[in-house]
Amino acid sequence: MELGNPVRSILLRYINNQKKQDNNYFIAQIVLDNFDEIPQLTIYQLSEKCFVSTAAISRFIRLLGFATYTEFKSACEAEIGITHDYDKKYTATNPAPESSFIAEFTENLHRNLTYCQEHLSESELKEVAERIHTASDVLVFGLEFASFMSQHFQSRMAMMDKRVHNGFTVDDQLAAIERIQPNSLALIFSMEGGFFYFNEKVIAALKKKDVHIIVFTFKSSPMIERSADQVILCGERNENTEGRLSVLYIMELLLFYYMRTIYLA
Known part of the structure; x- marks a missing residue:
């Protein structure tokens, strides 16, 4: 499995x-x-x-x-333990003080949100909202945290009469892809690009069905660029899970622009 x-x-x-x-x-x-x-x-x-x-x-x-x-x-x-989520200086035998973590975490989060504000344009968000609107089926995928957040995105989109599909395991995702119609869209949230290394079968299935793929990530890579139709960078730092909050931030922006430009139009 x-x-x-x-x-x-x-x-x-x-x-x-x-x-x-x-x-x-x-x-x-x-x-x-x-x-x-x-x-x-x-x-x-x-x-x-x-x-x-x-x-x-x-x-x-x-x-x-x-x-x-x-x-x-x-x-x-x-299974990888939770300590892998954090910089080694905070999990070592003689770790850095907790106060240092709070300061660094907050600063990195602020840098990520500032990066999004400076690099993610309204026109780009409106374009994604329009693609979501016109797509026959919309899939939202990610690993663990992004997968849980996709359920939030799914429920909010349903409130605006747009059905969104997600999948928790690879088998769930492959089953969802099998059911979609032509002219479908996939939104993939993968801060470190891990989704493309662990879920190659899912990417292959999306490509086989000619699904338009938009990836939200921190660092693009040749594998992402080969697979995605559009790559949106949404931050710079993810040393201590700061990127998880950027996932929610981007999702909330997409929900807002879909509401304003599509649902209320």
């Missing part, structure tokens, strides 16, 4: 979307509570922790999109 998002996020999403607390709900909770142990546990040991059969574990793993328990364990083991 190709995820596009961490296993923990998939498990939390599963729990949050369940209407009833059945066996699968409790398995998900126990897996989360013992996540760091999963790579060392056999399916028999996990089934004992969950007080269910090994068959129940297998069914749950397939429900999440994994073919086998071994594949699931490998994905858990490969």
Whole structure:
């Protein structure tokens, strides 16, 4: 299975979307509570922790999109920890003081927003809004945080009578692409360009369907430039997750200009 998002996020999403607390709900909770142990546990040991059969574990793993328990364990083991989100000077044995982080984070955020204000023109935002309006189908993709924010974008666009599709996992995204019509648009939010390295099948599927691709990123790359029809730079710094707030900033600008130039026109 190709995820596009961490296993923990998939498990939390599963729990949050369940209407009833059945066996699968409790398995998900126990897996989360013992996540760091999963790579060392056999399916028999996990089934004992969950007080269910090994068959129940297998069914749950397939429900999440994994073919086998071994594949699931490998994905858990490969998951990157939260410390990778931050500059090493703040996670080292003798880290820099927290006050330094606050100052740097705020300064970098301010620089990103100023960069957007200076480089992203109204005409460009209106052009994207028009493309969203005229597209037969609109897809909004990103990794983890951007993927969650795409749900916010989706709900706000629905309030303006425009249907937007998203997908949390690679399988979800491929399924969404399969259903779209000609003359469709994809908005991809990828601050470091990781979406293009981890989701190559999604990019290939978009290109095969001749989808117009607009990428919002901090640093363009040959891979992005080969795949995208338009690249919009939306900041300069992402050492300590400042870029996540730029994602929301850009989405809010797009919502505003769609409202003003399309919905209220």
